[in-house]
Amino acid sequence: MLLDLSLSELAKGLREHRFSSVDLVNECYDQIEKLNGTLNALITIIPKEEALASAQKADKELTPDASPLFGLPYVLKDSYVTKGIKTTAASNVLKDFIPQFDATVYTKLQQSGAILIGKANMDAWGHGASAENSDFGPVKNPWDDTRVSGGSTGGCAVAIATRMCAFAIGEDTGGSIRNPSAWCGTTGLKVTYGRVSRFGCIAYASSFDTVGPMAKLAEDCAIVLQAIAGVDPFDASSSPQPVEIYNDQLKSRKKLRIGIAKETLQEGVDTEIVTAVELAKETFKSMGHEIIELSMPLLDFGVAVYYQIAPSETSSNLARYDGVRFGGGRDLFTDENKRRIMIGTYALSTGYADKFYHNAQKARTLFIKEYEKAFSKCDVLLLPVTPFHAPRLGELINEPLKNALADRFTTTQNPVGIPSLALPAGFSSEGLPIGVQLTGPMFSEHILFQLAQQFQEKTDYHQRKPKGIE
Amino acid sequence: METQNYNLICGIEIHVELRTASKMFCGCVNDPFGAQKPNIYTCPVCLGMPGALPVANKKAIEWTIRIGHALGCEINLFSKFDRKHYFYPDLPKGYQISQYDQPLCVNGLVKTEFGDVRITRIHLEEDTGKLVHQEVNGEKVSLVDFNRSSVPLVEIVTEPDIHSPQQAKAYAKKIHQIIRALHVSDADMEKGSMRLEANISMQGIGDREQGILPQYKVEVKNLNSFRFVEKAIQYEMKRQAELLEKNETPKQETRGWNEAKQHTFPQRSKESAEDYRYFPDPDLPPMRFTREYVEQLKKDLPELPEATIERWQKEFGIKENDAKILADDIEHKTVLDVLWSTAKDRHVDTAKLASLLVNKKIIVDFGISTYIEEALTAMEVLSSTMTIAxxxxxxxxxxxxxxxxxxxxxxxxxxxxxxxxxxxxxxxxxxxxxxxxxxxxxxxxxx
CATH class of the missing domain: 1.10.10 (Arc Repressor Mutant, subunit A)
Structure with missing residues (x-):
């Protein structure tokens, strides 16, 4: 399949006329037609004729110095507003909502010449770790369709794993990119807070929300990040920090110190996942990187802190969905939405805010210090993405607490703002993908890419495909 | 009179809409009163559409600091915006971006002829849209106009230092004068670009000595003229004193002023405190200012009315009362300054010229262009009849x-x-x- 190729290989192939953008788009729609009915990855599919017309135009207009994304098909999580294209956040509240403006990330990708072919399914408003909590039906795992894809950005990970697109844009508030990447065997990056503009991203928890790339491999994510990163006058929280040239950094083979916190490999973590982390550790060691054992006891409080601040902010962010100016009424929120709105409202209320919201914000400062301490001893941390494999459909949605625990290793980075890259690092005995993540200090994406690229040069987990994807 | 047994305890909140070119958190035109039609100055940000984000208006922040300086405030070098939550159809996001515990300016002081009034805080927030109740096709409906949504709004809050209706009026007039002198707002009370609220309670004479504070507070809104403030407070003093004399505690509530009936009337009960669930707005990074920056804003302040009055007395010998009246409207200040200098050059008695302008009520009765003409004519008359040393x-x-x-x-x-x-x-x-x-x-x- 053409879409098995990396983004740089695809860009090269287009320039050498070995295949065309039309070929790529056709391949995507073949996969969509074949699999979307079962897996439910996409909520909105751009009409094929439109995508093909864009591809034909791209084939005609391709120049050697065009963006590497020029003419490549991609999908957006349905939390990004797209002018004139239905945007739902997977909620019935916005079932028929047509936005009046474009998210900055969409504008940037349009400018790079990439071709949008669909809007991906997710947990409604980002509330969930399984992509089951969608008013458009659950997203199913392509490795075993009795299991969940992970969430909230499940649709994007599935679309990449099944070659419905060349890459995707996810959104990570507490693991929403990394969790489905791990369970679907793809690579995904939670960027440093402020690295990519949030303008036009339907907010879940504004101080945690990050816009990031998802693809088959780290190098692809680097190419996509290059196109979408940077300060945006429409997002006051976007950072003026200059953007690295990621491609140059990818080639660096600097020896790094990789830290492993013992708490991330202790009880409650599936042994196969622990083994995958150990194996990854050995792989990095064999490349000459130094392994540093350390202890980060505070990380265990990640979920507790996350589930104070994120619901607090979401209770505020969802207040605008009153059905007065657009969209449906509040009765259309799901139970999980209502649960988070109520928890958040409670946590912010007079008499409780000190105990909950404000205490959680103090804990957030402690996390920042905990990570600072760790990064004084190592350059990057290696840890699991999830404590267990992709559960069966219904398991998480019926157990809100287990749903929350799925985020155990992905909820501490967002309060701190640091980047974290999830990449495939093994398979379970049942053939389910296992992911590990590399977490670095603020704006260290280039270092994460470097390490992941080296890992993916040595391993083939990222090249394996679910059955039936030929 | 019942009121003799009680002291007025009153604080005032003044809202002022800044006249920046664009709105507080988006690029929309800030001209809600000049708009030809409803909802023409709107965008995804001030309509609270999904995915829209606010970006703060730097000029509005600077102007708020200017107001702070003019009212003798300390300027906080660290400040932030918070979300204040409540549901109302004119509030598109379900929260108002305001400032909670770290406002831009604190601890100011305004002198009035009836005593000093301490300023607790001055903060910057966004205005709401406006509800219009009307009949459409025979059906009574409520419509929302978002032209005013997210217009920069400054709130000036005093300590309960106001002890008479006259002082309230004097304070409000002084704030109005200063705001106009700073050129940051039209401060038009009729249109609503300056709005007054008074928090009124009465304290028994004996309670004051023992430091016992009133157990209630009545908020009177919609006071859109200086006269109404005075009258509403007078009315409330009497109403509350009568209740207290009967050993009743006045209800904690919000009341409005009815000019036609010359009384206040209950609008909504405030017995249970509202819970706005304030928290820092994560979309807007906190603000940090350097001392130099804040000081520069202070240096750049225009001359304030008090200084103008003093200078006119000193330089041109204008009588204090006349100077006060003439300096009241800052739009005329530059013109008057030119007029005084010209008059002085021509040996016209500026004090008499000023008195003449005040007596003829030229400022009140004429627009600015006729005003200049009138003033010049007056000067001509004076120069031909009174210049003889x-x-x-x-x-x-x-x-x-x-x-x-x-x-x-x-x-x-x-x-x-x-x-x-x-x-x-x-x-x-x-x-x-x-x-x-x-x-x-x-x-x-x-x-």
Missing amino acids: NDVLIAAINEVIAANPKAVVDYKARKTAVIGFFIGAVSKKLGKVDSNQVRNAVQEMLR
Whole structure:
């Protein structure tokens, strides 16, 4: 399949006329037609004729110095507003909502010449770790369709794993990119807070929300990040920090110190996942990187802190969905939405805010210090993405607490703002993908890419495909 | 009078809409009163559409700091925006971006002739949209106009230092004057770009000595003129004192002022405190200012009315009362400054010119262009009739006396009509003169 190729290989192939953008788009729609009915990855599919017309135009207009994304098909999580294209956040509240403006990330990708072919399914408003909590039906795992894809950005990970697109844009508030990447065997990056503009991203928890790339491999994510990163006058929280040239950094083979916190490999973590982390550790060691054992006891409080601040902010962010100016009424929120709105409202209320919201914000400062301490001893941390494999459909949605625990290793980075890259690092005995993540200090994406690229040069987990994807 | 047994305890909140070119958190035109149609100055940000993000207006922040400086406030070098949550159809996001515990300015002081008023805080927030209740196709409906949504709004809050209705009025007028002098707002009370609220309670004389504070507070809103503030407070003082005399505690509530009926009326009960669930707005990074930056804003302040009044008295000899009246409207200040200088150059008595302008109510009755014209005419009249310095006049009169001894005799024989002769003779020598001035001078000299 053409879409098995990396983004740089695809860009090269287009320039050498070995295949065309039309070929790529056709391949995507073949996969969509074949699999979307079962897996439910996409909520909105751009009409094929439109995508093909864009591809034909791209084939005609391709120049050697065009963006590497020029003419490549991609999908957006349905939390990004797209002018004139239905945007739902997977909620019935916005079932028929047509936005009046474009998210900055969409504008940037349009400018790079990439071709949008669909809007991906997710947990409604980002509330969930399984992509089951969608008013458009659950997203199913392509490795075993009795299991969940992970969430909230499940649709994007599935679309990449099944070659419905060349890459995707996810959104990570507490693991929403990394969790489905791990369970679907793809690579995904939670960027440093402020690295990519949030303008036009339907907010879940504004101080945690990050816009990031998802693809088959780290190098692809680097190419996509290059196109979408940077300060945006429409997002006051976007950072003026200059953007690295990621491609140059990818080639660096600097020896790094990789830290492993013992708490991330202790009880409650599936042994196969622990083994995958150990194996990854050995792989990095064999490349000459130094392994540093350390202890980060505070990380265990990640979920507790996350589930104070994120619901607090979401209770505020969802207040605008009153059905007065657009969209449906509040009765259309799901139970999980209502649960988070109520928890958040409670946590912010007079008499409780000190105990909950404000205490959680103090804990957030402690996390920042905990990570600072760790990064004084190592350059990057290696840890699991999830404590267990992709559960069966219904398991998480019926157990809100287990749903929350799925985020155990992905909820501490967002309060701190640091980047974290999830990449495939093994398979379970049942053939389910296992992911590990590399977490670095603020704006260290280039270092994460470097390490992941080296890992993916040595391993083939990222090249394996679910059955039936030929 | 029941009120004799009680002291007024009153604090005032003033809202001022800043007249920046664009709105507080988006690029929309900030002109809700000039808009030809509803909802034309709107965008995804001020309509609270999904995915839209606010970006703060730097000018509005600077102008708020200017107000802070003008009211003698400390400027916080660290400040932030918070979300204040409540549901109302004119509030598109379900929260108002405001400032909670770290406002831009704190601890100011405003002097009035009835006593000092401490300023607790000045903060910056966004205005809401506006509900319009009307009939459409025979059906009563409520419509929302978002032209005003997210217009920068400054709130100035005082300590409960106001002890009389007159002081409340004086304070409000002073704030109005200063805001106008700073050129940051039209502060038009009728249109609503300046809005007043008074928090009123009455404290028993005995309670004051024991430091016992009133157990209730009545908030009166919609006070859209200085007179209404005064009258509403007067009314409330009486109403509350009457209740207290009957051993009743006035209800904690929000009331409005009805000008037609000359009374306040209950609008909504405030017995249970509202919970706005404030928290820092994660979309807007906190603000940090350097001392230099804040000081520079202070240096750049225009002359404030108090300083103008003082300078006019000193430089041009204008009477304090006249200066106060004339400095009231800052739009006229520059014109008046030119007028005084010109008058001074032409040896026109600026004090008299000022009194004339005040007496003729030129400022009140005419627009600015006619105003200049009127003022110039007044000056012409003055310069032709009153410019004669006393020594010149006395010399002229002496000449007339010397040449006409008979007239002096007649005058002393109480033939007072002869004064007309003197006026005529002096006029012949000096041109057009003020007959009163000549009459007074002759009477003085021949006494």
